[in-house]
Amino acid sequence: MPFIDVGNSGGFFGGTAKSIQEIWQHRELLGRLVRREVKARYKDSKLGIVWSLFRPLIQLLIYYFAIGKIMGAGRQVPDFAIFVFVGLTFWMLYSEIIAGGVRSIMDNAGLVKKVYRPREIFPLSSIGSALVNFAIQFGVLLVGIAILSTYALAPTLLLAPLAFLIILVFGTALALLVAALNVYLRDIQHFVEIYLLVFFWASPIVYPFTFVHRELGGNWLEQLYLANPVTIAIIGAQKALWTSGSNGAAGITQFWPSDLELRLLIVLVASVVLLWISQRVFSRLQGNFAQEL
Amino acid sequence: MAIPTIVNVSGVSKRFTLNRHKSIKERLVNSAVEKKYREDFWALRDIDLDIKAGTTVGLVGHNGSGKSTLLKVVGGIIEPTSGTVERRGRMAALLELGAGFHPDLTGRENVYLNAAILGLNQREIDRYFDAIVDFSGIEDFIDTQVKFFSSGMYVRLAFAVAVHVDPDLLLVDEVLAVGDEPFQNKCVAKIAEFQKEGRTIVVVSHSAAQIELLCDRVVVMNHGEMIFDGGTEDGIRVLQGGYEAQRLHEESLRATDAVPNTRVTSVLIASDEPEDEKTVVSGSDMTVSFGYEILEKEEPLVADLTIETTQGALVYGLSTRMLNQDLPNTPGRHQVDFTFKDPALGTGKYVLRGSLETLEGEQLHQLNPASTFTVSSPSPGTGYLRMDLRTHVYSLPPL
Numbered sequence: 001m002p003f004i005d006v007g008n009s010g011g012f013f014g015g016t017a018k019s020i021q022e023i024w025q026h027r028e029l030l031g032r033l034v035r036r037e038v039k040a041r042y043k044d045s046k047l048g049i050v051w052s053l054f055r056p057l058i059q060l061l062i063y064y065f066a067i068g069k070i071m072g073a074g075r076q077v078p079d080f081a082i083f084v085f086v087g088l089t090f091w092m093l094y095s096e097i098i099a100g101g102v103r104s105i106m107d108n109a110g111l112v113k114k115v116y117r118p119r120e121i122f123p124l125s126s127i128g129s130a131l132v133n134f135a136i137q138f139g140v141l142l143v144g145i146a147i148l149s150t151y152a153l154a155p156t157l158l159l160a161p162l163a164f165l166i167i168l169v170f171g172t173a174l175a176l177l178v179a180a181l182n183v184y185l186r187d188i189q190h191f192v193e194i195y196l197l198v199f200f201w202a203s204p205i206v207y208p209f210t211f212v213h214r215e216l217g218g219n220w221l222e223q224l225y226l227a228n229p230v231t232i233a234i235i236g237a238q239k240a241l242w243t244s245g246s247n248g249a250a251g252i253t254q255f256w257p258s259d260l261e262l263r264l265l266i267v268l269v270a271s272v273v274l275l276w277i278s279q280r281v282f283s284r285l286q287g288n289f290a291q292e293l
Numbered sequence: 294m295a296i297p298t299i300v301n302v303s304g305v306s307k308r309f310t311l312n313r314h315k316s317i318k319e320r321l322v323n324s325a326v327e328k329k330y331r332e333d334f335w336a337l338r339d340i341d342l343d344i345k346a347g348t349t350v351g352l353v354g355h356n357g358s359g360k361s362t363l364l365k366v367v368g369g370i371i372e373p374t375s376g377t378v379e380r381r382g383r384m385a386a387l388l389e390l391g392a393g394f395h396p397d398l399t400g401r402e403n404v405y406l407n408a409a410i411l412g413l414n415q416r417e418i419d420r421y422f423d424a425i426v427d428f429s430g431i432e433d434f435i436d437t438q439v440k441f442f443s444s445g446m447y448v449r450l451a452f453a454v455a456v457h458v459d460p461d462l463l464l465v466d467e468v469l470a471v472g473d474e475p476f477q478n479k480c481v482a483k484i485a486e487f488q489k490e491g492r493t494i495v496v497v498s499h500s501a502a503q504i505e506l507l508c509d510r511v512v513v514m515n516h517g518e519m520i521f522d523g524g525t526e527d528g529i530r531v532l533q534g535g536y537e538a539q540r541l542h543e544e545s546l547r548a549t550d551a552v553p554n555t556r557v558t559s560v561l562i563a564s565d566e567p568e569d570e571k572t573v574v575s576g577s578d579m580t581v582s583f584g585y586e587i588l589e590k591e592e593p594l595v596a597d598l599t600i601e602t603t604q605g606a607l608v609y610g611l612s613t614r615m616l617n618q619d620l621p622n623t624p625g626r627h628q629v630d631f632t633f634k635d636p637a638l639g640t641g642k643y644v645l646r647g648s649l650e651t652l653e654g655e656q657l658h659q660l661n662p663a664s665t666f667t668v669s670s671p672s673p674g675t676g677y678l679r680m681d682l683r684t685h686v687y688s689l690p691p692l
C-alpha cells in the first residue's frame with residue numbers, strides 16, 4: 001500500500017486534479033448525501049416532494065396577478081405566465097444553490113469536525129438537492145409550455161441548456177466561495193440573503209428585458225446589467241423557451257440583446273474560470289474548518 | 294521483512310490563533326491594533342511519530358495537552374501548520390459515534406449513509422448490513438426514524454456501523470467513555486478483536502486502566518509536546534507523575550505556612566533510596582517511619598497514618614489509638630516505625646499521609662501528602678491489591 005499525504009491541499013495549480021480525483025472517489029457518498037437532503041426535507045409531510053412545486057407555483061400566481069394583471073405588465077408581455085415561470089425556474093435553481101451552499105458546511109459541522117472527507121461534497125450535495133428541485137419544476141414548465149404555448153423548434157432551443165450550464169457553474173463557484181467564507185465570517189450567510197433578495201429584481205424575471213432596454217436605450221448601464229451572468233443566462237433561457245417572445249406574438253416585438261449566443265459563451269467560460277479559482281480558495285480555507293466550527 | 298509503517302508524522306506543529314474579534318466591524322475598526330488582540334497558541338510542537346502496523350498506541354495527557362489535536366491531524370481533519378503526515382490503508386475514526394446520523398431518516402437509511410461516510414461502498418454495505426443490524430441488536434427498530442431511538446439504541450447502532458468499516462487504522466477518541474458498562478465491555482472486546490487481527494489502533498483516553506489494558510505503546514503529551522514515548526507501564530507512570538505533581542502542587546498551596554508547636558516532620562518508607570524514588574516489593578517487609586517534632590510540652594498524642602492511591606482513594610488507615618501505643622509528648626524529635634509484614638499492595642504508586650492529634654481528636658498538624666512510594670509486585674494482575682493465585686485449567690465432560 002502506498003503512503004498517502006494527509007491534509008496537504010497541494011499547490012495552487014497542482015491541487016485541482018487531486019481535489020477532483022478525491023471528489024470522484026466519493027461520488028457514491030455524494031449521491032447518498034443528496035438523497036438524504038431531498039428525503040429529509042419532506043420527511044413526515046404527507047405531500048412530500050410535491051411541496052417543492054407549491055412554492056414556485058404560488059410565487060408564479062402572485063407575480064402573475066400582482067404584476068401581470070394589476071400593474072398591467074402582462075398586457076405588453078404575451079404568455080406572461082410562461083414568461084415568469086421560465087425566469088422563476090432558473091432563478092430558483094440559482095438561489096437554492098447559493099442559499100443551500102452557504103449553510104452547507106455549517107449544517108454538516110458534526111461531520112466536518114469528526115471525519116475527513118473532501119469538504120467540497122457538502123456544498124455539492126446541497127447543489128444536488130437544488131438540481132432535483134429544478135428538475136421537477138422544469139418538468140412542470142415543459143408541460144406548461146406544451147399546454148399553454150408552443151415550442152419554437154429552432155436552434156434557439158439550445159440556449160436553454162447553455163443557460164442552465166451557466167447558472168450551474170456560476171452558482172457552484174459562488175456557493176463554494178460563500179460556503180468556505182461563512183465558516184470564518186458568519187455574516188456571510190446574512191449577506192447572501194440580502195444579495196438574493198436584491199438580485200432577484202436585477203434580472204428580468206417578472207419584467208421583460210425589453211422594458212429595461214426601453215428605459216436605458218443600450219447605454220453603459222444596460223451593459224452593466226447584462227454583465228450579470230445570472231441575468232444573461234435567464235435572458236437566454238427565455239429566448240429559448242418563451243416562444244411568443246421571439247415570434248412577435250400579439251404584435252409586440254421583444255428586444256433581445258445583441259450577440260446573445262456569444263455573450264452566453266463568454267460568460268460560461270468566465271464562470272468555469274471562476275469555479276476553478278473558488279475551488280482553489282475553498283481548498284485553501286478548508287484546512288482550518290474543523291477548528292473554526 | 295520489516296514491519297511496515299502505517300502512520301508517519303514528521304515535524305508536525307499546529308498553531309491556533311485566538312482572535313478576539315469576530316465580526317467585520319470589529320475587524321475593520323481594530324485592524325490597526327489587530328496584532329495586539331491576536332494570541333498564538335501552539336497545540337502541537339514539532340511532533341515526530343512513527344506507528345508500525347499492528348500496534349496499539351495510547352495517546353495520553355492532561356486536558357489541553359494536544360492529544361486530540363494530534364489524533365485529528367493524523368485523521369486529516371485538521372491540517373498541520375507545518376510538517377507532514379503520511380498514512381497508508383483505510384482509516385476509520387471512532388471520534389464521535391453517530392456523527393452524520395440524520396434524525397429524520399430511518400435506522401436503515403442512516404446505516405447506509407453513515408457507512409458511506411466512513412468509506413464503505415454500496416457492495417460492502419450490502420454485505421455487512423445484516424451483521425451491523427445484528428451487532429446493534431435493534432432489528433425491530435431498523436425502519437424507525439432515529440429521532441425516536443433512545444440514546445442507547447442510537448449509540449449501539451452507530452458503534453455497530455463504525456466497527457464494521459473494516460479499517461486498517463482505527464482512531465478512537467474517548468468514545469469508550471460513553472455508554473453503559475456492558476456496552477463499554479463490548480467496545481473493549483471489539484478492539485481486542487481488532488488487535489488480534491493485526492490492525493493498528495490509536496486510542497486517546499483519560500483512563501489509565503483502559504490504556505494499560507489495550508495499548509502496547511504509550512505516548513504522553515504535555516503542552517503540545519511529546520514528553521514520553523515507550524512502554525505502557527512507564528508511560529502510565531510518567532502520566533500519573535504528572536497528574537500527581539499537579540495535585541501535590543495544588544494541595545501544598547492550600548497548606549498553612551505558620552510553624553506550629555507540634556508538627557509531623559516526615560512520613561517515609563524507611564530505605565536508603567532518595568525520597569522521591571522509594572520502592573517497595575509487594576510481599577516483603579515494608580517499614581514506614583513517622584517522624585514528628587515538639588517544641589513545648591504537649592498533651593498526650595495520637596498519630597494517624599494513611600496509605601492512599603494517587604487518585605486519593607484510601608487503601609489503608611491506622612491510628613496509634615487502635616494500637617494502644619503511647620507516644621512521647623516531651624519537647625524534641627521523635628520517630629515511630631510501622632513495619633508491615635507481607636503487605637498485599639498491587640503494582641502502582643501510593644501516597645503516604647500522616648497527622649498528629651490530641652486524645653480528644655483535635656488535629657494538631659498533618660503532612661498531607663507526606664511522601665510517595667512505588668510498589669512492584671511479583672504477581673501478575675492489576676489493581677491496588679496483590680493476590681497470589683493458582684490457576685487450574687481443565688475440560689468439562691459433555692452435557
